[in-house]
Amino acid sequence: MAHYRAPDSKREQFRRYLEKAGVVDSLTSVLVSLYEKPERPPNALEFVKQNLGAVGEISDDTDALQQEVADLRQRCARLAEENTDLKARLQLYEPASEE
Structure with missing residues (x-):
């Protein structure tokens, strides 16, 4: 059989x-x-x-979002550095009032 x-x-x-x-x-x-x-x-x-x-596999959307996050982190770091620089320059012209 x-x-x-x-x-x-x-x-x-x-x-x-x-x-x-x-x-x-x-x-x-x-x-x-x-x-x-x-x-x-x-x-x-x-x-x-x-x-x-x-x-x-990582999707194309994920790659694009990861790149955007990296770009935004770099931009944030540049803006924080610029902010610190501008605050320092402002202190030259407007010293903090002593209370």
């Missing part, structure tokens, strides 16, 4: 599909990070949901 192997074949095809799509690697990464946490989060499913999107 011959054994019919269709379910195993479909299962194997599906497994290869998941591996090829990177799903297995992403899930493995998230589960490993959960395993390595010193304190387990109260809701493991929520942890997986939140961290699953963080695994893998």
Whole structure:
């Protein structure tokens, strides 16, 4: 009597599909990070949901936002330096009143 192997074949095809799509690697990464946490989060499913999107490639939006944050930090530093300089120059012309 011959054994019919269709379910195993479909299962194997599906497994290869998941591996090829990177799903297995992403899930493995998230589960490993959960395993390595010193304190387990109260809701493991929520942890997986939140961290699953963080695994893998960074989207174009994320790259653009990271660049914008870096630019704004540089601008903020320049403005803080300019503010300090202007305050010092103002003190030359308007000394603080002694109360």
